[in-house]
Amino acid sequence: MTIRHHPKDSLRLAYVAGQMDPATALIMATHLSLCAQCRAAAADDECIGGALLEGAEPMPLRSDALARVMARLGAPEAIHRTEPSADGTPAPLRAFLGHELSCVRWRRLGPRLGYVTLYRRGSLAMRLLRGAPGTEVGQHTHRGTEYTVVLRGGYSDESGNYGPGDFQIASADLTHNPVADVGEDCINLAVTDGGLQFRSRVQNVVASLFGF
Incomplete structure (x- = not known):
């Protein structure tokens, strides 16, 4: 697996510091x-953070400190296992779902697209998305930020080619039409903060009906 696209350093640092919503x-x-x-x-980020903490002045703990730590241990960011399950489902996603990708019950979003909403709070949503080989999503931009990790297959858009493990960041600055690679279904995990804005009026209506 050759991974060419990665999250920004600021995202990684926020993750290590535990300053993220559960979906991201x-x-x-x-x-x-x-x-x-x-x-x-x-x-490396964790080591640097640990060294900084060693040199810091001790501070009194909050009364709920233990409860907060225990809650954090059950959060997605506390899962450090890297071995995938038998069908290749990444370990953190497998732990969140409680089963493999092969057991996902997809909802139809047209004849060649499927999705499952895993988390929603306000404008923030996390979904699994599946596109049949060669499927075009449609030209669109974003009302907020969208993070995507490819789990299987791949896709291409105006910004490049994305395969398993690749991480794409899309915002209002990017107008694109992702197209699934030929050969196998493309399955992605996506987190959006704000909806999609399609150029097609019909697609906008459909997206609104399905909560996109």
């Missing part, structure tokens, strides 16, 4: 489980 933390954990380069960088 899970997509980061999923990428790290697939990318040795980013795992090594995250480990």
Whole structure:
């Protein structure tokens, strides 16, 4: 697996510091489980953070400190396993789902697209997306930021080619039409903060009906 696209350093640092919402933390954990380069960088970040803490003045703990630590241990960002399951499902995603990707019950979004909403809070949503080989999503931009990690297959858009493990960041600055590679279904994990804005009026109506 050759991974060419990675999250920004600021995202990785926020992940290591535990300053992320659960959805973004899970997509980061999923990428790290697939990318040795980013795992090594995250480990370095943790070492630097630990060294800084050693030199800091001790502070009194909050009364709920133990409960907060225990809750964090159950959060996606606390999952550091890298070995995938039998069908290749990344370990953090497998832990969140409670099963493999092969057991996902997809909802139809047209004849060649499927999705499952895994998390939603306000404008923030996390989904699994599946496109049949050669499927075009449609020209669109974003009302906020979208993070995508490729789990299987791949796709191409105006910014490049993305394969398993690759991490794409899309915002209002990017207008694109992702097209699934030929050969096998493309399955992605995506986190969006804000909806999609399609050029097609019909696609905008459909996206609104399905919560996109």
